[in-house]
Amino acid sequence: MLLDRYIPPPLKEDSDFFIRKTRLSQLSVNIIGYTSLIDLPRTLELLHKQAESGTVADLNAEAFMESFGKPVKAPDESTIMTTVTRGDILLYFSxxxxxxxxxxxxxxxxxxxxxxTTENVLRGAISSLVEDIETNIGMIKKHAATQQLRVKSYSIGDREGKRLSLLYREDKLDLALLRAITGKIESRLDWDVKNLQQLSDMLGFSRWSFVTRFNSTELPQEAERGLSQGKAILLLDRMPFALVVPSLLWDLFAVDNDHNFPVLLMYLVRLLRIVGVLTNMIVPGLYVALVSVNPDVLRIELALSIARSRVDVPYPAIVETLLLLIILELILEASIRLPKSIGPTLTMVGGIILGQAVVSAKLVSNLLIIILAATTISSSTVVGFQNSISIRVFKYLILLLSAFYGVLGLLSGLVIICAYLASITSFGIPYLHFYKPKGDSRG
Amino acid sequence: MLRFGKPAIRAAAMLILAALLSGCWDTKDINHRVLPVVMGLSKVDGNYNMFLQIPEPTSDDSKMRIVSDSGETVSDIVDKISMNLESQIDLLHLKVLLIDRKYAEEGINDSITSFIRAQDISPKTMVVICDEPLDRFFDAMSKPDNQESTTLVHFFEKNAGWNPQVAQTRIWQMFRSIHSYTNDTMVPIIRSDDSTVIQSRGSAIIRNGRMVDRITPDDTLMINIFNGHSAQGKIEVMDHANVEIVSNAISHKSRVAGNQTFLECHVRLKVTILETKGEPSVAQVKWELEDLLRKRSEALLAKLQKRKADIVAFGQHFRTKIPRDQLAKWRTDYFPYTDINLQFQVIVQNEGNLKMRKH
Amino acid sequence: MDKTLQTVSLYLLSHMGLIFFLYPTDIIESVNIGHWLPILTGFAIHLAVIAMYMKGMSYFPRMDLVDGLRTAGNAVAIVLLLPVAAYLVMICVITIRAYSEVVTIVFLSSTPLWAIMALLLSISTYVAMLGIEAIFRTALLLFVLFIPLTVFILSYAFQNVDWLYALPVMDTHTATFAFVQERSFLLSLFAFSGGFLFLGFVQPHFRYKSRSILWSSLILLPLFLLSVYLPVLTFGQNTAEKFQFPFIMTVDTISIDWLMFDRISMFFLLSMITFVILFLATVMWKLIRIIRFKWNAKPAVLIPALSVALFVTCMNIPDWKHVSDLLWWNTFFRIYVMVIIPAATIVIGVRYRKRRV
Structure with missing residues (x-):
């Protein structure tokens, strides 16, 4: 059999692989492909319909064959392999x-x-991106119905092809930024990119950053907001997120849905988010600073009641706080892992631990529970889960410095964080900018 | 532009370094510190006696204990007590400094100065004079039914138990009165009492850090009127009525002729009537009140002038009129001879819920 | 790129850090009555100096001070810049040493001095290494974060003032300007001269409007006045001059009943310390820029080396008296920086322009 020559040996072993003989018009055809990727009966139906509309008799054989698809020139094992793996079928006219x-x-x-599933929408479009890149591009196009929207698609990866699409608005995106991004991508087209770390490497960001450089969003609406602010959007196949580059500090506090509320309320809500972030970073550090280094800052009544609640706690405030913070982080992490049906159990157990029990066991003080509750709640006010993780990390820096230097440590921790955030740039655009379309920037 | 490779690594390294380096000194947690709220100080034969009232955080109820010791200097005693206690004494939360009357009459300049110098006592600490021996006072305070640890603190706090019949003076004000040419101060005097724990006994007149005389609670209110702190103060007018001060305003006019200083002082009080006996008219109450205030304040000022203590800070109004080197002698050369003309104007803002005769 | 806003915030912050600690002490010492005159005198000098300096720098478009002076020849530049470098080093040493002393006196009596100096130095080293643009953005962020707190506390500081202490407005002694020769007045120029040099170092990186800087310096004037008058109005001249740090004492007397904190002065003063950290970072960055003029090493090596050297120097200063001596010797450099450098930029700038035309 002639076909056998072409088929790579590994495919022959593959039970998912099929060869199906059929006739189209007068020609006998072998259809090859993967069962799992193809809806075979409907494909056959379509092929037959196509064969009826233009038979071999009407056309010459060449034209007839090309009416089904693209001829493969110089077929060899590897082209067959890639075509099949991509999810296409091959017709072999023997x-x-x-x-x-x-x-x-x-x-x-x-x-x-x-x-x-990860972002809640109160007012605004509720549909979210899916794994299929075409659908995603389509959805974003629906939201950004403009002639200025451009799509550039790349097939990246050395052995395994993966699609990466770059979307931008020609009238908004800064040309230098566009060149920087496409330059980085095009120079590394052979890189394998399966996750965001690899993508971040590909775009040349530092690996050791505490802040994610792309703002990922599930909502086409948010992606559209990024586009109209002159940012670029990256879509990776099989990744139900739009990645907005560059990501800026302000993205922690603002979402497009805010604009569906009255302006004043929008600003209040955003202010609330800022307060939330500050609370989350400062409050545990403040507790440690006030309890162990600078108790003179507290009012006497408060000082006495804290002292009272800490009487039998055997270790210093920093250990106490770290202990409970780590338990809290564990609960947060565990509730991501657990199936939805078991989740409530965890909440309950966590509630018991962090509730009265740990206080009555004299492991931590009463006030600390309140502090930690406030911290955890406020860590979630920030937009985007990836951002809330960064903030959770910063909190520990402040906590440690406060334990050594009290309020001075707290404030200098803030300085370090401010300086760190100020030092981050992506493609020359500082993280602290309020980025405006086409070069007009302030920050 | 300066560039820096991997900030995160460096920052982490720095942090670890900081952690290693700075773990070495001891910071004590709040429950390992003793936070006295009241310090009693007396001086006998050049030796200080100190009492500290310390709230005990041990049980659910707030308890307190009283420790005492004596020594050459204040810090010496604190060290001694600290050594004998299981935790370290932290004076930063000290709220009330209680001074024995005899010591106050000797002059407390040195103590005040050293408290200001050492940063471990807040300059906001209240200064109070105790009219009975300190050990007796603290005995009374430590009776089982007086175990509220912050009684004495709340007694002087503006948003708690304070009222205008009580003077309110902080360490920094004492320090100011020691060094200022024109500003003396008064300090409340208290003693223990069976029913209300603390009994107010008027105020002491402090001149350059020394107690020179004492005045009654009513006089204290008068001085608070001059200083503009009199709202909610209550005055009994003869036998006819009781009024509450709602607000007051004062204006001064100062004049110097040769060596003679003149001060015109115009006080406007807004009051409301609380209680009446018989059926006095509004005009009568107003007139009687004005008369009463004038008489009271004239007697009070005469006393102050005799003692050469300017606790109403009248000297402030002569800052532009008397050259600075002369102002230094304000207390001795000018204040006692100043011709003070007081005018009171009372406005009855309302009569409460009941109507009153106008005339 | 136009970065006026960031320049203004760095300018304001670095001065605010310097104003509230040593400045009131010096002014209160320099005269007994009419403190506003020395303040205004100092401020007028400051305005004249920065106006001259910015005018001079405007002759060198897209050049910083080092490159600008270099147009007159390498030798001239070295002679002119050497005292500036010495001045900057001294400023670093004095600032670190003095401020950590203040911190130990006022807040952290149990923390060893070296630990505080290490903290101040390591943070400013880190910030300086991030480069001038990051310093500028940090300034803006800190401005937004800390200024509301500062304004809140400053407005509460009026709690205990007695306005009569401001009188008399003037006396014959002050009116003679005799204070100009007083040691304490010359020392007070520290607050005016410390922060302005950076204005001549940033032009290669971005532009700013010099007019806005001059306007924004008007915000500083009330701060200078407040820093002296709040202690004077609260305590009176006689008492205020007894204090090592009158302003700290004044904020310590504030009591706010409804707040959960008793000693809010700490937050105010420590946020000033963070401004000082930022100021130190700028000074170190400038210093590195000058050093790299002759000796081209990587900043990532140079700055840590510099900060280690600074740390060792600071550790070798035994007591407060040496700090004030150092501050006094620094006066000569200070006057040099305030007079010669702006004048030199103008002279060299005019010649440079003529040559180019």
Missing amino acids: EHDAFISVTPVPKVLTRSIEAP
């Missing part, structure tokens, strides 16, 4: 010894468009 690559009816392997 009489003519020719391969045609055809886009079949695929099996539906993507979920339908649903509500977002």
